[in-house]
Amino acid sequence: MLTVGDKFPAFNLAAVKAGPEGLEGPGKSFTQITNETDAGKWKVVFFWPKDFTFICPTEIAAFAKLNEEFADRDAALYGASTDSEFVHLNWRVHNADIRDLAIPMLADTKRELSSALGILDKNEGVALRATFIVDPEGTIQWASVNGLNVGRNPQEVLRILDALQTDELCPCNWTKGEEALKPQEIFEAA
Template sequence: MLTVGDKFPSFDLTAVQGGPEGLKGPGKSFIQVTDQSDAGKWKVVFFWPKDFTFICPTEIAAFGKLQGEFNDRDAVIYGVSTDSEFVHLNWRVHNADIKDLPFPMLADVKRELSTALGVLDKAAGVPLRVTFIVDPEGTIMHVSVNGLNVGRNPQETLRILDALQTDELCPCNWTKGEEALKPEELFAKAA
């Protein structure tokens, strides 16, 4: 699996658009999203195992509710699974929790991005619940991985993005607005 410091791989995937544009139907709902899309922005790229399952929509909806917070931090969200764009569209249309999803759902049907990142579960052949935070230069700055049976916490992803964007030393449980660690002050106190 690629990790912190690695370059996020190039990709070119069909996606269901976020927002109301994504509900216009086949041929109108789809866009291409590449590694060059949203250039110069932070990217939060998260994978889920399968559409039409139970845990996945809870995570996807939770990321959607935080869309404005991520936008405020100059970050975009991309959700990815190995289901097709047609399956994504059908799921959005028929699931009230994700119907108004504001970000694109990328279709990695050939498993090219999942394989390049090394996120496929060896037994099930579907993506693990992996979240990447990628800086504007395309470098992976954070990776978290959950098994197939445990949902992640999008609020924690937002907290980590905040910490990464400070370019400071942020202690355990640090939240936006709190002081970062100042090594010179810590050494002065110890002397």
């Protein structure tokens, strides 16, 4: 699996558009998203195993509820799975939790991005619940992966992004607005 310090792979994927535009139907609901989309911004890319499942919409909806907070931090939020854009659209239409989704749903149908990242489940052939925070230069600054049966905490991803953007030493459970560690002060106090 690619990890901190690795370049996030180049990609060019079909996606269901965010917001109401994503519900306009085939031919109108889709767009292409590449690694150059939102150039110069931080990117948070999270993967789920399959559409029309139980844990996935809870995570997707929770990430989407934080979309404005990610945007306030100059970060683009993308969700992805190995399902097609047509399946994504159908799922949005039929699931109230994600119908008004404020983020694009990327379709990694050829599994090229999932494979390049090293996040395909060996038994199921679908993406694991992986999350990547990528800096504006395209370098992975944080990577996390859960098994297929355990959801993640989008609020924690936001906290990690905040910490990364300080470019300082942030202690355990640090939250935005708290003081970062000052090693010189620690040594002087000793």
